[in-house]
Amino acid sequence: MNLPSKILEQAVEQLSLLPGVGKRSALRYALHLVKEDEMRVREFAEAIVGLKTQLHRCRYCHNVSDSEVCPICSSEKRQRGIVCVVENVQDVMALENTQQYKGVYHVLGGVISPIDGVGPADLEIGSLLRRVQESEPAKVEEVILALPTTMEGDTTNFYLSRQLRLLDVGVKITTLARGVAIGDSLEYADEITLGRSIVHRIPFE
Amino acid sequence: MNLPSKILEQAVEQLSLLPGVGKRSALRYALHLVKEDEMRVREFAEAIVGLKTQLHRCRYCHNVSDSEVCPICSSEKRQRGIVCVVENVQDVMALENTQQYKGVYHVLGGVISPIDGVGPADLEIGSLLRRVQESEPAKVEEVILALPTTMEGDTTNFYLSRQLRLLDVGVKITTLARGVAIGDSLEYADEITLGRSIVHRIPFE
Numbered sequence: 001m002n003l004p005s006k007i008l009e010q011a012v013e014q015l016s017l018l019p020g021v022g023k024r025s026a027l028r029y030a031l032h033l034v035k036e037d038e039m040r041v042r043e044f045a046e047a048i049v050g051l052k053t054q055l056h057r058c059r060y061c062h063n064v065s066d067s068e069v070c071p072i073c074s075s076e077k078r079q080r081g082i083v084c085v086v087e088n089v090q091d092v093m094a095l096e097n098t099q100q101y102k103g104v105y106h107v108l109g110g111v112i113s114p115i116d117g118v119g120p121a122d123l124e125i126g127s128l129l130r131r132v133q134e135s136e137p138a139k140v141e142e143v144i145l146a147l148p149t150t151m152e153g154d155t156t157n158f159y160l161s162r163q164l165r166l167l168d169v170g171v172k173i174t175t176l177a178r179g180v181a182i183g184d185s186l187e188y189a190d191e192i193t194l195g196r197s198i199v200h201r202i203p204f205e
Numbered sequence: 206m207n208l209p210s211k212i213l214e215q216a217v218e219q220l221s222l223l224p225g226v227g228k229r230s231a232l233r234y235a236l237h238l239v240k241e242d243e244m245r246v247r248e249f250a251e252a253i254v255g256l257k258t259q260l261h262r263c264r265y266c267h268n269v270s271d272s273e274v275c276p277i278c279s280s281e282k283r284q285r286g287i288v289c290v291v292e293n294v295q296d297v298m299a300l301e302n303t304q305q306y307k308g309v310y311h312v313l314g315g316v317i318s319p320i321d322g323v324g325p326a327d328l329e330i331g332s333l334l335r336r337v338q339e340s341e342p343a344k345v346e347e348v349i350l351a352l353p354t355t356m357e358g359d360t361t362n363f364y365l366s367r368q369l370r371l372l373d374v375g376v377k378i379t380t381l382a383r384g385v386a387i388g389d390s391l392e393y394a395d396e397i398t399l400g401r402s403i404v405h406r407i408p409f410e
Contacts (some may be wrong), residue, residue, distance in 0.1 A: 002301060004294070005271045007260045014252040018234045029223045030256060031294055034269060038257040047219040051235060051410055052243040055212045064239060066210045089209070096207060164288035 060137055062107040062124045063092050072104055074201040079103045080138035086146050087111055112159060133167050142172040265342055266299050266313040267329045277309055284308045285343035291351050292316055316357040338372050347377040
């Protein structure tokens with residue numbers, strides 16, 4: 001793509017670094033911003049820089065937060081003894097949207113993936129183990145492993161469960177129930193999911 | 206969408222003002238930026254602010270440019286007597302990519318659209334008429350109307366052609382050839398395009 005200006009080219013290059021944004025979309029975004037008022041564009045840029053300068057990571061769960069400790073970890077209403085381990089911030093939001101979970105979280109920031117060069121030391125695993133061992137900010141009775149069911153997620157689940165057991169503090173380790181989604185017909189469910197559903201069947205209520 | 210942080214919310218709101226970007230994509234972009242180095246994010250923001258503070262509009266053709274007069278208008282190799290009127294910067298880029306056009310451009314910045322509140326005064330029409338009347342930066346011999354074939358584009362073409370004729374400087378007014386695209390079969394061409402192709406047939410070479 002031949003752009004008529006270096007300044008425009010730089011902006012397009014930066015915008016196309018966003019996930020899933022190609023050169024064509026980046027150009028559309030840039031030309032949209034060119035048409036906006038300078039004050040509006042400055043606000044836009046400030047909001048983005050704010051993500052690095054003003055946004056905190058919660059000291060305990062590493063979720064994004066406006067304060068040092070996030071509202072979930074500091075809430076009196078949450079059961080701090082139950083910690084749900086998730087891959088990222090979006091997973092916390094998805095679980096919060098269900099309004100079914102009253103425990104707290106631990107955001108790993110990824111999963112172990114040797115191919116991508118992500119090892120245990122790159123994730124918030126040490127802080128999870130300390131959290132369980134030192135009962136800080138609260139005694140942890142249950143850890144729910146809610147990582148994705150990919151090879152990397154399974155590996156990470158396995159690694160975490162082993163490390164947690166090695167602590168020998170008697171913490172209960174659980175994982176999310178997997179099965180046919182509500183509303184789905186059995187005919188179209190994949191075999192592995194349907195198989196799990198029948199093996200891990202639960203009492204009818 | 207319940208976001209865990211006001212700062213994140215602000216960034217998502219700003220990012221979702223980009224054309225075609227919804228809240229979900231904006232969140233993905235924001236969380237991607239959260240993971241980046243602060244320096245990288247500052248560069249990103251600076252490139253965007255640069256669109257307003259450093260980017261020029263060419264004095265003659267109103268295309269985006271790093272200098273007061275764009276490389277096309279200042280090139281000795283272009284025929285300055287032929288001015289192609291286009292809606293926006295992307296159209297200039299599309300025509301330049303063909304490497305078939307040796308004239309110069311005039312970027313209107315939109316088309317007349319009463320529904321969207323865009324009148325002739327909101328577009329670079331006055332400067333086009335002055336350019337033709339005052340022969341500045343060069344005597345204009347031909348104006349090519351290359352606006353989109355929408356109702357708004359046609360209206361604008363009609364308005365421009367009338368205004369240009371009123372100047373009474375004998376400028377030639379042309380428009381792009383429309384017809385069945387190269388490689389397309391007649392069977393699947395739309396009727397209006399095919400009709401135009403047969404009416405405006407050209408000598409076989």
